Amino acid sequence: MIPTWKEALGATGARFNDSRNPEVDSFGDAAGELAAARDATVVAPLTHLGVIRVGGEDAKSFLHNQLTSDINHLAADGAQHAAWCSAKGRMLASFVVWRDGGDYLLALSADLQAAIAKRLQMYVLRSKVTVADAGLALLGLSGPQSPAALQAAGLPRPEPMKSAAADGCAVIRIDDARQLIAVPAERAAAVWAALAGTARPVGLPAWRWLDIRAALPLISEATKEHFVPQMANFERIGGVSFHKGCYPGQEVVARTQYLGKVKRHLYRLRSDAAMAAGDELYSEAVPDQSCGMVVSAAASPAGGHEALAVVMELAADAGIRLRARDGANAAAAAVAA
Template sequence: MERIVIDSWKNFLQSQGAAIEDGTVLHYGDAAAERSATDGTIVADLSQLGVIAFRGDDTATFLQGQLTNDVRALHADGAQWNGYCSPKGRLLGNFLMWRQGEDYCLQLSGDIAAGVLKRLSMFIMRAKVQARDASDETVRLVVAGKQAQTAVAAAMGAVPEAAMHTRAGDAGQAIRLGDDKFVLSLAPERAVAVWQILRESATPVGAPVWDWLRLNAGIPMIVAATQEQFVPQMVNLEAIGGVSFQKGCYPGQEIVARSQYLGKLKRRMFLAHVDAEAAAGDSLYSADIEGQTTGTVVNAAPAPAGGFDVLAVAQVESATMHTLHLKAADGAVLQLKPLPYALPE
């Protein structure tokens, strides 16, 4: 039933001019013009992302023992960044997490959602927890930009007052990521009406535009090409509030804690621009590490003025004392940009 509803939603988006490929809205006819719309307010469909939902009496306890953040601190009107690690402390996925009705919802890259759900489900055993793929149960949009708060208030009736808080209404749930960014999780039958109100002050854009805004906010997304490559601190997950160092054990916790407290972290995530096409998983090189890679692209998106902006994990010394090159030792040069938040010392 949900699949039919979501297919109807995508048909509606196509009627609005959306070019959709493999479930992702690429653009609405003019990708270059959409990139320039980032100076204003945008609305984008998030169907390319997956949602895993958990419910049941033991859900909070179960997720507390699996994820990097303090799930027990996630109140009914709260949201948090979170991660899921292998026993070696490497990220299998990271999430925007919120509560919606009885569910704990984890939004993540669509290409890893099925695998993460399968792996987490293996550990439920006798706990009173039900896990499911909820990707098609709601319509999810993101609204960002100067008029985002006004647009969301008009469409949803009200907005969460603070970042990383949510507000439920008749149309669904609004999750506030910051001053000017909101994710909406909507009842499918209300999505068209919400969209039409949002369109009065927001420009529809494809997923690459939202990817660019997200990565320029310093928010990483683990995808299939980068699974099990990074300890959470390498992608600055603790800097955006996605790791709790006070909670109990979870897979990889000892390694994550060791990275935090023993010695200085040798790899960090940087924001950069490159005048070449880039993609998640691309290797980086620098002159100080001859013949070996010094880092990896975490996420990449076309930049409004041309080229690509990237989030990239690299050796700190290589990034700060030398020049990073894309894909080869003599490849395109990465020009570092300041992150919008401070990194822990």
């Protein structure tokens, strides 16, 4: 996390956890912040995300040949989901991708940023491509008063899955209600203050719950290389193109799509017990192995906890146990197509 940004958030009452990558747990009222995320307009510091900048005259073709989405047809004001896979078709990272002139910006889990940037650099070879930390802070804005909050901050509001730039900042609208705002680190505190005049500041648990409600999975260190994109519903959110050329894992991803052999899918879980990304899941229907894994989790405004998880179909109806065969119960509901 950018030190000056952390200091600025601390001055506004942010309460951080003690993880390797410090995250804002709350601004002093975790339950109230969750309720606000459900019903009102909120702004969150997305310190769990980082941004990689890929530039150079070969950046487009390089990324098109590496990622699962169609980078060649990403418009100047477009945004899309994408994944980078291993040769076995397993997701190494998931991204939201948008453009900044001739450069491409990739938002991903912060705990993967350094390793993914290094690995991408290994594939550059003789291509005219640069891979670097973008040096941006990401904010999340959600709720019915988002247009007013953006206007107060002097920022535009694009259409869903579009981006728009103003005064060095970029707004990426990821669904009907939510926006990512990429801000130069030195301006993050000022933009935050302008948005917070309309939107209530909330911690990351509230934003993670919004991701779960939207069925938007995020691959992190705990879940990398566990899922082919279809297990995480990535083809449903436009994160996979089946009409482009080869990329790492393409043969596996295509075979999975056209032969329909994927037996694990994305589900929402509810439990009285807390859950975390990477938690193994178990079921009596699958006696000899784990039946799935939690992708992301958060406390719920309704009480208890919610999660997105990749689960075997036959296990979902039979009952899910968390972390062990005698673990806490969790109820699974399929994510609608």
